[in-house]
Amino acid sequence: MNNNISWFGIALIVFGALLLLVKTDVLNIDFSQVLWAGLMVLGIGIVVKGFAKDHRGKIFWGTVLFLYSLYFFIHEFEFIQYYHHIFLPSTFLILGIAFLMLFISNTREWALLIPAFFFGGIGAAFLMSEMGYMYYEDVWDVLWHYWPILLIAIGLGIMFKRKSTHPTPPPQAMV
Numbered sequence: 116m117n118n119n120i121s122w123f124g125i126a127l128i129v130f131g132a133l134l135l136l137v138k139t140d141v142l143n144i145d146f147s148q149v150l151w152a153g154l155m156v157l158g159i160g161i162v163v164k165g166f167a168k169d170h171r172g173k174i175f176w177g178t179v180l181f182l183y184s185l186y187f188f189i190h191e192f193e194f195i196q197y198y199h200h201i202f203l204p205s206t207f208l209i210l211g212i213a214f215l216m217l218f219i220s221n222t223r224e225w226a227l228l229i230p231a232f233f234f235g236g237i238g239a240a241f242l243m244s245e246m247g248y249m250y251y252e253d254v255w256d257v258l259w260h261y262w263p264i265l266l267i268a269i270g271l272g273i274m275f276k277r278k279s280t281h282p283t284p285p286p287q288a289m290v
Contacts, residue, residue, distance in 0.1 A: 126153075126157075130150075130153075133146070133149070134146065145191070147187075147191050148188070148191045148192065151184045151185075151187045151188035151191055152184075152188060154180060154181075154183075154184035155181055155184040155185055155188060157180065157184075158177050158178070158179075158180035158181025158182075158184055159177070159181055160177070161173050161176065161177030161180065161181075162174055162177035162178055162181065162216070163177075164177075165177055165220070166220060169220070171217055171220060171221075174213075174216050174217055174220050175213045175214075175216065175217055176213075178209075178212060178213040178216045179209060179210070179213050182209040182212060182213070183209060186205055186209070200245065201242060201245050203241070204237075204238045204239075204241035204242045204245060205238065205242065206238070207234045207235070207237045207238030207241065208234070208235055208238030208239060208242065209238070210230070210234040210235075210238075211230070211231050211232065211233070211234035211235025211236070211237075211238055211239075212231075212235065214227050214228075214230045214231035214234065214235075215227075215228075215231040215235065217231075218231060225272075226272035226273075226275070229265075229268045229269060229272050233265055233268075237258070240254045240257075241254055
C-alpha cells in the first residue's frame, strides 16, 4: 500500500475549491493575495526540504519561488510603490540571493559566491538607481567598463575548484 500523499494534488484541490467559491461569490477575498502568500509558504517548504535532503535544485528554485512570491505579495498589498521597471533589477537580486542560498547549503563551494555577488550587486545597483540613490548612467558605465572582471573571477573559480577536487594522491610506500 502506497502511503505517499500527493501534496501537489491536495494543493490543486484546495486551490480549485477556493477559486470556485470566489467565482460563485460565496467567498469575497482578493484571491491574488492568497495565491502569493500560499506560494511564499510553498517556496519556504521547498527550501527547507532542500536543506534537509541536501538537494541543491530545491534550495535554488524554492528560494526563487519564495522571493518572486514575496515580490508580488508586496505589490498586491502596496507596501511599497511598484513600478514595472524594477522587475528586472529585482530578478537580478533574486538570482543573487538564490546563489547565496546554495553557498550557505555548502560553504566549501565558495565559487557560488561569484554569481551571488554578480547578480546581487547588479540588482542592488539598479534598484538603488531606480530609487534615486545612484545615477542610472553611472551604473551602466561601471558595468560597461568592468564586466571583464566577471570573466576573471569565473576563471579563477574554475582553476581553484579543479585543484581542490583533484588533490594529489599520497606517495606510495616502496615494497
